[in-house]
Amino acid sequence: MSKVAAAVKAALAYLSWPLVFFSGLTGAYFAFANEQPLAAFSAVYAAAVILLFLLERIIPYEQRWLEADGETANDIAHTVLTKGLVQLAALSAAIFPMLAAGLLQPLAAMQFRLWPSSWPMILQATLAVIIAEFGLYWAHRIAHERLFFWRFHALHHSVTRLWVINTGRFHVIDSLFKIALSQIPLYLLGAPLQVFWWLGAVTAFIGILTHCNVDMRTGPFDFVFSTPRLHRWHHSKDLREGNTNYGENVVLFDQLFGTYFNPDRPSSTDIGIKGQIAPGFVSQLTQPFTKDGVRQILGLKPKRG
Numbered sequence: 001m002s003k004v005a006a007a008v009k010a011a012l013a014y015l016s017w018p019l020v021f022f023s024g025l026t027g028a029y030f031a032f033a034n035e036q037p038l039a040a041f042s043a044v045y046a047a048a049v050i051l052l053f054l055l056e057r058i059i060p061y062e063q064r065w066l067e068a069d070g071e072t073a074n075d076i077a078h079t080v081l082t083k084g085l086v087q088l089a090a091l092s093a094a095i096f097p098m099l100a101a102g103l104l105q106p107l108a109a110m111q112f113r114l115w116p117s118s119w120p121m122i123l124q125a126t127l128a129v130i131i132a133e134f135g136l137y138w139a140h141r142i143a144h145e146r147l148f149f150w151r152f153h154a155l156h157h158s159v160t161r162l163w164v165i166n167t168g169r170f171h172v173i174d175s176l177f178k179i180a181l182s183q184i185p186l187y188l189l190g191a192p193l194q195v196f197w198w199l200g201a202v203t204a205f206i207g208i209l210t211h212c213n214v215d216m217r218t219g220p221f222d223f224v225f226s227t228p229r230l231h232r233w234h235h236s237k238d239l240r241e242g243n244t245n246y247g248e249n250v251v252l253f254d255q256l257f258g259t260y261f262n263p264d265r266p267s268s269t270d271i272g273i274k275g276q277i278a279p280g281f282v283s284q285l286t287q288p289f290t291k292d293g294v295r296q297i298l299g300l301k302p303k304r305g
């Protein structure tokens, strides 16, 4: 490798995390001011995914993770199902406002209107990220510590490589559990729609970054944000390393509750679970609902007789 190429790669390693995160948020800022905010945001998000996909080929963290694992279609299907359900819920609320109002009225009556709507949006968004993180942290930690929830979350950990495309590989029940714990508190506090958009934007960019197979140097960011370096430890097969770094966007609660893990060595590439996940999309969705399916997820032999 020439000296110039080496220098470019080194610069990319240090610049790529802040570049993707902050230019993503800048893109979101313009998207949200656009007449078609969600379409514009989707375009910004797609650009970030493509950029990371390219960086994975220029400065991969693990060469082996560039090889196909036969799970790409399933990864995309799980992502689309969760995103689709959330979109569908939003759409049906728009199409059937009377029905939605009837269902939501008891909840609306519980709103406390404590939200500081007069603050600058950047402070409101920061507050929302922290409040949502409390729910995200506990939803994620419970998913690892309680068998009832692990049966759904194991799907996310069953991958043997990390790359930008398997960011959204979550069982739909796992996703809905996380969304409920993180967003209901904001709703009850009376946060406006724009705040949910910003939370969504931060989660979207941090998410693709934590999973990307790019050799990024994140240094001081590791103390605040959930970075690829920290999240790779979280995917480690060795549970002493893996049952750590539960933070989705920021690592504040890992630090407060003692699950922050960032030793001074390259993070693990030996990732995965002990059990077996079913091969197809539909069977991956139904597996946690059958006794033998759960035994398979846990790596136990099926019961005979």
Ligand SMILES: [Zn+2]
Residues within 6 Å of the ligand: 140, 144, 153, 156, 157, 234
């Ligand atoms: Zn996890």
Ligand SMILES: [Zn+2]
Residues within 6 Å of the ligand: 156, 211, 231, 235
């Ligand atoms: Zn992950």
